[in-house]
Amino acid sequence: VGTIALATTGAAGPAHAAKAVVEKASDTKKFVGAAFAIGAVAGLFGSKTLGAGTEGLATGATITKINEVFPGALPNKSLVSKATKALKKYDYGSDSLIATSFCADEVNRCLEAELGKVFTDNFSMGGLAGFPFGGVTSFGAMAAHIPDGGSCLVVFGPHVGVDSAGSVGTVERRGRANGGACCGSAVAASGYVASVLSGDTEKAKPPADALDAQQSFVGSLLLPHAARLDKASDKMVELPYALYDAQKEMMTDVVTSAAGAVAGSGKIAVMGGIQINTPPGQSDYYLPLSFEVYDNTGTKIEDLTL
Amino acid sequence: VGTIALATTGAAGPAHAAKAVVEKASDTKKFVGAAFAIGAVAGLFGSKTLGAGTEGLATGATITKINEVFPGALPNKSLVSKATKALKKYDYGSDSLIATSFCADEVNRCLEAELGKVFTDNFSMGGLAGFPFGGVTSFGAMAAHIPDGGSCLVVFGPHVGVDSAGSVGTVERRGRANGGACCGSAVAASGYVASVLSGDTEKAKPPADALDAQQSFVGSLLLPHAARLDKASDKMVELPYALYDAQKEMMTDVVTSAAGAVAGSGKIAVMGGIQINTPPGQSDYYLPLSFEVYDNTGTKIEDLTL
Numbered sequence: 001v002g003t004i005a006l007a008t009t010g011a012a013g014p015a016h017a018a019k020a021v022v023e024k025a026s027d028t029k030k031f032v033g034a035a036f037a038i039g040a041v042a043g044l045f046g047s048k049t050l051g052a053g054t055e056g057l058a059t060g061a062t063i064t065k066i067n068e069v070f071p072g073a074l075p076n077k078s079l080v081s082k083a084t085k086a087l088k089k090y091d092y093g094s095d096s097l098i099a100t101s102f103c104a105d106e107v108n109r110c111l112e113a114e115l116g117k118v119f120t121d122n123f124s125m126g127g128l129a130g131f132p133f134g135g136v137t138s139f140g141a142m143a144a145h146i147p148d149g150g151s152c153l154v155v156f157g158p159h160v161g162v163d164s165a166g167s168v169g170t171v172e173r174r175g176r177a178n179g180g181a182c183c184g185s186a187v188a189a190s191g192y193v194a195s196v197l198s199g200d201t202e203k204a205k206p207p208a209d210a211l212d213a214q215q216s217f218v219g220s221l222l223l224p225h226a227a228r229l230d231k232a233s234d235k236m237v238e239l240p241y242a243l244y245d246a247q248k249e250m251m252t253d254v255v256t257s258a259a260g261a262v263a264g265s266g267k268i269a270v271m272g273g274i275q276i277n278t279p280p281g282q283s284d285y286y287l288p289l290s291f292e293v294y295d296n297t298g299t300k301i302e303d304l305t306l
Numbered sequence: 307v308g309t310i311a312l313a314t315t316g317a318a319g320p321a322h323a324a325k326a327v328v329e330k331a332s333d334t335k336k337f338v339g340a341a342f343a344i345g346a347v348a349g350l351f352g353s354k355t356l357g358a359g360t361e362g363l364a365t366g367a368t369i370t371k372i373n374e375v376f377p378g379a380l381p382n383k384s385l386v387s388k389a390t391k392a393l394k395k396y397d398y399g400s401d402s403l404i405a406t407s408f409c410a411d412e413v414n415r416c417l418e419a420e421l422g423k424v425f426t427d428n429f430s431m432g433g434l435a436g437f438p439f440g441g442v443t444s445f446g447a448m449a450a451h452i453p454d455g456g457s458c459l460v461v462f463g464p465h466v467g468v469d470s471a472g473s474v475g476t477v478e479r480r481g482r483a484n485g486g487a488c489c490g491s492a493v494a495a496s497g498y499v500a501s502v503l504s505g506d507t508e509k510a511k512p513p514a515d516a517l518d519a520q521q522s523f524v525g526s527l528l529l530p531h532a533a534r535l536d537k538a539s540d541k542m543v544e545l546p547y548a549l550y551d552a553q554k555e556m557m558t559d560v561v562t563s564a565a566g567a568v569a570g571s572g573k574i575a576v577m578g579g580i581q582i583n584t585p586p587g588q589s590d591y592y593l594p595l596s597f598e599v600y601d602n603t604g605t606k607i608e609d610l611t612l
Contacts, residue, residue: 184450250516
C-alpha cells in the first residue's frame with residue numbers, strides 16, 4: 001500500500017506508530033473507487049499547474065466538506081486576486097518578490113503557479129509539511145533578491161487533501177488508483193507525536209546528520225500539539241490547524257530574526273493558512289488564517305484582511 | 307550591500323569569514339554596470355519561467371565563460387529534450403513523476419518549468435544550495451505519488467550564476483542594480499569552510515533546532531571539500547563542482563535507502579549536475595555530470611548518456 005510505504009521509510013518507531021493513523025486515513029478511500037474511476041475515464045489527471053485557471057470550483061462532497069471544516073477557504077485564483085488587491089496600499093507591484101513555504105508534494109505547485117502569474121517565479125523556503133526549513137538564511141537570501149525599492153510577500157502553510165467523497169487527509173492523485181495520505185509527512189509525524197504522548201516511543205534527539213533531519217524536525221515541531229491532536233474528534237481535520245500554529249511560530253521567528261535584510265522601506269507581507277488539495281479538474285483552495293505586514297525592523301504594522 | 311546582508315543573517319563566525327569571499331565575488335560586478343543597464347532599458351527583467359522557451363541561447367562573455375569552465379553544459383530546453391529521449395528505453399511517459407532538488411533561489415524555477423512541460427508538476431526535495439534536504443522521507447513520499455506502473459526522474463544539483471561580463475558566482479537579477487552572490491547559500495558556506503580550514507572558526511556542532519539548521523548542514527556537508535576549494539585557482543568555479551560531489555553522495559544515500567518505496571518494476575533515474583543561471587533574455591544551462599538508472603532494490607542498472 002502506497003501510504004504505508006511512506007511511513008516505513010522513516011525511523012522504525014515513528015513509522016510503526018504512524019501505520020495505524022495512515023491506515024485509518026486510507027480506509028475511507030475504499031468508498032471512492034467509483035468516483036475516481038470516472039475521473040480516470042474523463043482524462044482529468046493532468047497537472048493543475050499546466051491547466052491553471054481552467055479547472056472549475058470544487059463540487060459535490062468535496063466542497064461540502066471544505067465549507068464545513070475549513071470555512072472561509074478560497075479558490076486559489078480568488079485568493080491571489082484578493083491578496084493582490086489588499087497589498088496595493090503598500091505599493092506591491094512588479095518590484096515585488098514572492099516567497100513560498102509549502103510542502104515538497106507536487107500537488108502544491110499549482111498555488112505557486114497562480115501566485116507566479118502576478119509575482120513571477122517564487123523563492124522556495126519550504127520543506128516537508130510546509131515548514132520554512134530554509135530558515136533564517138533563506139529569508140536573508142530572498143530579501144537580497146527583492147527588486148530595488150520593492151517588497152516581498154511570503155505565503156506559507158501546511159496542506160491537506162479533501163477527496164471526491166469528502167474524506168479529509170487524502171486526495172485522488174494523477175494516475176493512481178490509491179490517492180494515499182495527503183499530507184504524508186504530516187500524517188507520519190502525527191503518528192510519532194501520538195506514540196510519544198502514549199509513552200510507546202521516546203522523544204527523538206535532534207538529528208545528528210542531514211539524511212532525514214527534516215522529518216525529524218516535523219515531528220519535534222508538532223510534538224507540543226500532541227494532546228490537542230489526541231483529543232480531536234477528527235485528527236485529519238485538526239492536523240493542518242496544529243501544523244499551521246507550529247509553522248506560524250517558526251515563520252514569525254524567521255521573519256523577526258532576518259527582517260533587517262530587507263532594504264529601505266520595503267515591506268514584508270506574511271500570509272499563513274492551510275492549502276486544500278482537491279480532485280483533478282477542481283480548483284485547489286487556501287484558508288487564510290493570518291495576513292500580517294512587517295517593516296524591516298521586524299515590527300508588525302498591520303493585520304490585513306481579504 | 308545586498309550580498310553581505312545574506313552573510314550577516316547567518317551565525318556570526320561563518321558570516322564574517324564569508325564576507326571576504328562574497329566581496330570578491332561582488333567586485334567583478336563593477337565592470338558590468340553598463341551591460342546590466344542595457345538589460346534594464348530593454349525590459350528584459352521578466353520571469354524566465356513565464357517566458358520559458360522564448361529566450362535565446364546565452365551570448366557574448368556569458369557563453370564564452372560557460373564553454374570554458376562548464377564544458378558540456380546544455381541549454382535547459384535541449385537538456386530536457388535529450389533526457390526525455392534517453393529515458394524512452396525505460397518507458398518513461400505520462401505515468402512518470404519528476405522530482406527536483408534545486409536551491410530555494412527563484413532563478414531555479416525555470417528549469418522546473420521546462421521539466422514540467424514533459425513531466426508535469428515537480429515534487430520538490432531540495433533546500434538551500436540544492437541539497438536534497440527533504441531526505442529519505444521525501445523520497446518515500448515522492449515514490450508513493452508515482453502513477454501506477456510508472457517511474458520517477460530525479461534531477462538535482464547546485465546552481466551558479468554567470469553574468470553578462472562572464473563573471474562566475476553572480477548574475478543579473480530582475481529589477482536589481484546589484485545581482486549579488488549566486489548561489490548565496492553556497493558562497494556563505496564556502497566562507498565557513500575556509501574559516502574552519504584556517505583555524506579561525508571551530509567546526510559547528512549539529513544544529514539543535516530547525517530555525518537555521520539547513521545552512522548549518524550546507525556548511526558541514528561542504529566541509530570535506532575545504533582544502534580543494536582553498537587550492538582552486540577560481541573558487542567560484544570550483545564551488546559548484548564541490549557541491550555537486552557532496553550532493554551526489556547525499557542523493558545516492560537517499561535513493562539507495564528508500565528505493566524500495568517505488569512499486570514493482572518502476573525505475574529511478576537520477577540526473578545530477580550544475581545549474582547555470584544566465585542574464586535575463588538568455589536561456590539557463592545545465593551541465594549533466596551523472597545520469598544513473600536504479601531499480602527498486604537500489605541497484606544501479608545503467609549509466610545513461612545524453
